[in-house]
Amino acid sequence: MPEELAEQTDVYDVVGIGFGPANLALAIAVAEHNAQAGTQHPVRSLFLERQPRFGWHRGMLIDDATMQVSFLKDLVTLRNPTSDFSFLSYLHSADRLVDFINQKSLFPLRIEFHDYLEWAAARFADEVRYGHDVVEVTPVTVAGTVELLDVTARRADGTTTTVRARNLVFGTGLTPHLPDGVTLSERVWHNRDLLDRVELLQRSTTCPPPVRFAVVGAGQSAAEVTKYLHDTFPHAEVCGVFSRYGYSPSDDSPFANRVFDPAAVDHFYGASPEVKQLIMDYHANTNYSVVDTDLIEELYRRVYQEKVLGTRRLRLLNVSRVVETVETGDGVRATIESLTTHEKTVLDCDVVVYATGYRPADPLRLLGDLSVLCHRDEAGRPDLARDYRVHTDSELRAGLYLQGSTEHSHGISSSLLSTTAVRAGQILDSIRTQIPAQLVSVR
Numbered sequence: 001m002p003e004e005l006a007e008q009t010d011v012y013d014v015v016g017i018g019f020g021p022a023n024l025a026l027a028i029a030v031a032e033h034n035a036q037a038g039t040q041h042p043v044r045s046l047f048l049e050r051q052p053r054f055g056w057h058r059g060m061l062i063d064d065a066t067m068q069v070s071f072l073k074d075l076v077t078l079r080n081p082t083s084d085f086s087f088l089s090y091l092h093s094a095d096r097l098v099d100f101i102n103q104k105s106l107f108p109l110r111i112e113f114h115d116y117l118e119w120a121a122a123r124f125a126d127e128v129r130y131g132h133d134v135v136e137v138t139p140v141t142v143a144g145t146v147e148l149l150d151v152t153a154r155r156a157d158g159t160t161t162t163v164r165a166r167n168l169v170f171g172t173g174l175t176p177h178l179p180d181g182v183t184l185s186e187r188v189w190h191n192r193d194l195l196d197r198v199e200l201l202q203r204s205t206t207c208p209p210p211v212r213f214a215v216v217g218a219g220q221s222a223a224e225v226t227k228y229l230h231d232t233f234p235h236a237e238v239c240g241v242f243s244r245y246g247y248s249p250s251d252d253s254p255f256a257n258r259v260f261d262p263a264a265v266d267h268f269y270g271a272s273p274e275v276k277q278l279i280m281d282y283h284a285n286t287n288y289s290v291v292d293t294d295l296i297e298e299l300y301r302r303v304y305q306e307k308v309l310g311t312r313r314l315r316l317l318n319v320s321r322v323v324e325t326v327e328t329g330d331g332v333r334a335t336i337e338s339l340t341t342h343e344k345t346v347l348d349c350d351v352v353v354y355a356t357g358y359r360p361a362d363p364l365r366l367l368g369d370l371s372v373l374c375h376r377d378e379a380g381r382p383d384l385a386r387d388y389r390v391h392t393d394s395e396l397r398a399g400l401y402l403q404g405s406t407e408h409s410h411g412i413s414s415s416l417l418s419t420t421a422v423r424a425g426q427i428l429d430s431i432r433t434q435i436p437a438q439l440v441s442v443r
Contacts, residue, residue, distance in 0.1 A: 022403035167399035174358035210350035217355035218242035250290035268411035
C-alpha cells in the first residue's frame with residue numbers, strides 16, 4: 001500500500017479483538033491513562049466483540065455460585081487501588097457496600113461479579129463494537145515493513161467493516177473442550193450453555209419432565225452443575241461421572257495462592273522449561289479439576305442423606321469414564337466403563353452434560369500468511385516477551401499482544417482474573433512506549 005494512502009486512513013493505536021474481562025481491563029487502563037493531566041499522547045483504542053452484548057460465562061451464572069477469587073482481584077485494584085472502576089466503587093454505586101462488608105466474605109456471588117463487569121463495560125459503549133466477529137487481519141506495508149494492520153470484522157447481517165491498528169491485543173478467550181467424538185446437540189451439552197439449555201428444556205411442551213442427567217467431569221464446574229441439576233429437577237436422578245476416586249479439594253491456602261501473585265509471573269517467565277513444568281505440576285491443584293471444599297462437603301452430605309432415606313437421586317460413578325453416547329429418539333444412551341473392573345453400565349439419560357473444561361485456541365490464526373513472521377517455541381506456541389508482545393521478524397513492526405494463551409510462558413494465572421489488572425497495565429505501558437516512534441513514522 002502506498003505510504004501516502006496509509007497516512008490518510010484513520011488509525012487506532014490499539015484494537016482489541018474480544019471484549020471479555022481481559023480487554024475490558026485494558027480499556028479501563030487506557031481510559032485512566034488518557035484522563036491523566038499532561039498526557040502527551042492519548043491512546044486511541046477500539047474493541048471488536050462477536051457477542052451482541054457483554055457477557056462472561058453467562059451459562060454458568062447459577063444463583064448461589066460464588067467466585068473463587070477475591071473481589072480485590074477485580075479489573076483494576078491491583079494496578080490502581082484508587083480507581084473508580086473497582087468492585088468497591090460498583091458496590092457503592094449499587095448502594096450495597098455496607099451490606100457486602102457485613103457479609104464478611106472476600107468472594108462475591110458470581111452473578112454479582114458479572115453485574116460488576118457489565119457495569120464497567122457499559123462505560124465503554126463508544127469504544128466497543130458488539131456483534132463484530134473478526135475474520136481477517138491483513139498487513140499494511142510502509143517503506144518495506146508492516147507498520148499497520150487492517151482488521152476486518154463481519155457483522156450479524158453479513159456485511160463487513162475494516163479498521164486499522166498499530167497494535168492488536170488478542171483477548172479471544174478459551175474454547176470449550178469436548179472428548180473426541182462428542183458432538184453437541186439438544187441432548188448433549190457443554191456446561192458453557194447450561195442455563196440457556198435448562199430454560200429451553202423447562203419451557204418445552206413436547207418433552208416430558210427429565211428423569212436422569214449425567215454430568216461428566218470432576219472440576220468445580222462439574223460439581224456446580226451436579227448440584228444445580230439436583231436442586232432444579234427434584235424428581236430426576238443426577239449421575240456424576242469422573243475418572244477420579246472423588247472430587248478433589250482446591251488448594252486455596254495462603255502460600256499456595258502466591259502462585260497467582262503478579263510477582264510470580266516474573267519468576268515463572270524467567271525460569272527454565274524444567275522449572276516451569278515443576279511449578280505447573282506442583283500447583284495444578286490450585287485451579288485444575290478441583291472443587292471448593294464447601295461444595296464437596298455439600299454433595300457428600302446429600303449422597304449420605306439420600307442413602308439414609310432410601311431415596312437415592314444423586315449417584316457418583318467414580319473411577320469411570322464415558323466410552324459411548326448414542327442419541328435415541330427421546331434421550332441419550334451413555335455407556336460408562338469402570339477403570340478398575342472394566343465393567344460397563346448403561347445409563348438412559350435425558351441429557352448428558354460435559355463439564356470438561358476449556359482449551360486455548362491459537363490466537364494468531366487470524367493472521368493468515370502474516371503468521372509466518374511470528375516466532376514460536378518448539379511446541380508451536382507463540383514466543384512472547386515479558387510484556388505479552390509476540391516476538392516477530394523485524395519486518396513486522398506492528399505490535400501483537402496476547403491476553404490468554406500464555407500459560408506456557410507466563411504461568412498458571414494467564415487465563416484467570418488474578419493478574420488481569422496488572423497485565424493490562426503492562427500491555428498498555430508497552431504500547432505507549434511504541435506510540436511516539438510510530439507517530440513519527442506513520443502519522
